[in-house]
Amino acid sequence: MIAQSEIIIPEYSLDRDCTTLSRHVLQQLNSFSADAQDLSAIMSRIALAGKLISRRLSRAGLMEDVLGFTGDSNIQGESVKKMDIYANEVFISVFKQSGLICRLASEEMEKPYYIPENCPIGRYTLLYDPIDGSSNVDINLNVGSIFAIRQQEGEDFDGKATDLLQDGSKQIAAGYILYGPATVLVYTIGQGVHSFFLDPSLGEFILAQENIKIPDHGSVYSVNEGNFWQWNDSLRDYIRYVHRHEGYTGRYSGALVGDIHRILMQGGVFLYPGTTDQPEGKLRLLYETAPIAFIMEQAGGKASTGTTRILDIVPEKIHQRTPAILGSKKDVQLVESFIQDKGE
Ligand code: AHG
Ligand code: MN
Ligand code: MN
Numbered sequence: 427m428i429a430q431s432e433i434i435i436p437e438y439s440l441d442r443d444c445t446t447l448s449r450h451v452l453q454q455l456n457s458f459s460a461d462a463q464d465l466s467a468i469m470s471r472i473a474l475a476g477k478l479i480s481r482r483l484s485r486a487g488l489m490e491d492v493l494g495f496t497g498d499s500n501i502q503g504e505s506v507k508k509m510d511i512y513a514n515e516v517f518i519s520v521f522k523q524s525g526l527i528c529r530l531a532s533e534e535m536e537k538p539y540y541i542p543e544n545c546p547i548g549r550y551t552l553l554y555d556p557i558d559g560s561s562n563v564d565i566n567l568n569v570g571s572i573f574a575i576r577q578q579e580g581e582d583f584d585g586k587a588t589d590l591l592q593d594g595s596k597q598i599a600a601g602y603i604l605y606g607p608a609t610v611l612v613y614t615i616g617q618g619v620h621s622f623f624l625d626p627s628l629g630e631f632i633l634a635q636e637n638i639k640i641p642d643h644g645s646v647y648s649v650n651e652g653n654f655w656q657w658n659d660s661l662r663d664y665i666r667y668v669h670r671h672e673g674y675t676g677r678y679s680g681a682l683v684g685d686i687h688r689i690l691m692q693g694g695v696f697l698y699p700g701t702t703d704q705p706e707g708k709l710r711l712l713y714e715t716a717p718i719a720f721i722m723e724q725a726g727g728k729a730s731t732g733t734t735r736i737l738d739i740v741p742e743k744i745h746q747r748t749p750a751i752l753g754s755k756k757d758v759q760l761v762e763s764f765i766q767d768k769g770e
Contacts, residue, residue, distance in 0.1 A: 559681020570683025644693020
């Protein structure tokens, strides 16, 4: 028999291989309390959703009826893809009979979805964008999922979930899953930003990097320049500035999660400003920009509308949009300085 003192756990491989997402959450909270267990279990269900979506995406080109549009439009007036619907249902499904999440609010659903059997126990709400960057799905490019967890406040008897109309400081956890060459999950519970890679042979998200810090400045600017003539002068001046100065390079994938992941790891700035047609821009606050803002700030970056800190915005409706300038501190400040100079 081997005495416990004789067991030498290899410092790197085994312990790190065993640092799954659910264990990491408990480590972060430094507790095995019921609340800590709940949050750990919620993250583990989100991970399951990520695995299911990742599996379907990896086989999409080989299966019938996975790619393309459904023919319907969502509440935002955008054409819905079959993968949007599948992924939306995956998140609902993983939380059914979990006792964990009582309500889900998604880009693809006009009103929150209630799981009554969870409600007496699960007082949490999941806000999510099931597939971010869905225009990339049919061409096998990167897409993502974005999520945030908030605690339900009050009873919500009228089913309107008005308690969700609060600022981003109410987010208990937030993150995204990037379905790229590998599937990566990045999350924060307000104690730094951590990334996990899906190891397909284990079927587990394994810790890759803890306490990710975004560089204060990066060379990348990420924006859809096709909208150039729909921006106001200050934004156009900023883009002219990066065109005329050395050290900047453009990257834009059409999926916020992919572009943000690059910027988180290497620095730079992502912009989706307001346009003449859509003064609030395109991205939605509760399940796109607020979760990403939480990640960015926790990594030492910045998230702004150009004039306001994104995490301070109190929405008036669940699907509210907001202009977004996200990324390295100095790069976001530079964009803000152009906007403030013009007073726009
Ligand atoms: P979604 O697929 O969830 O609707 O999000 C798409 C978003 C975001 O991922 C991306 O950065 C942006 O829309 C791209 O929009 P444009 O095609 O207007 O640049
Ligand atoms: Mn999106
Ligand atoms: Mn989406």
